[in-house]
Amino acid sequence: MVESEAQTDEWVLRLRDTQLQGAALQELRKVLLRGLSRAFNGKGGGESFCEDVAQDTLIRILEKLDQFSGRSKFTTWAMSIAVRIGTSQFRRKMFKDVSINSLGDEENMKFEFADEDQVSPEDLEDRRSIVETLRSLIETSLTDKQKQATQAILGGMPVEEIASRTDSNRNAVYKLIHDARMRLKQGLESSGYSAEDVLSAFA
């Protein structure tokens, strides 16, 4: 099903028309459910999860209809809203009982080198030295919030979940972590370790 420009316009017209809206919503719901089932069923989001997300999406689409720019097909835009709502609900469900701890916590800052695979003493020394540099950079150049958010995202927690636990928002948490990564990367570079050096030492 490739949607033409005329079909995109038709979706918008039908959803704005009180007479035609009901049937259009029914049709759109089916399209959304098809996409949501494929996207979430394999991840553990079942049928009722997808139904709820589709319902929430239809409401959101009616609210946001004036913001549809027409720069993509209507169903592509609608699907993006559905996936956004679905992802956020799915992540909330998955991480509901997970708390966050900080990269700065002493326990988390210990690095274990036991059972090294076949690595020459020189390479092992490189690794130790990179890790030691990183440890001291984390200690000296990151704020507590940056340490906490970076640890959480490395543990697999999504940014919006970190945000909800730290009274923040997704954009701000992303920026906090991005700034921390840039600072650590620049710090490693100033200490003589390029990104390539780091990646190849731990390849």
Place this chain on the structure above:
Amino acid sequence: MLNKEQITTLLQFVASVTPDKISCDACLDLVPELAESQLGNRPLTEVLEDVQNHIDNCPCCAKEYETFLEALHAIAEE
């Protein structure tokens, strides 16, 4: 205690970062256009290059974009 795998993940996370001009919200607003450009093999505009760059930097938007593409494939099949 971080084991070698976790240290490697942390170092890769640090070493792979690049400057990023846009936020998660701005990225997610523009993924419909990015997906259609990529699926239609059209060259990316400068703004869409920025969106792709954000996705390369942001693990959460990257996963969400992957999910979105799966959903788009499903609705295109009908």
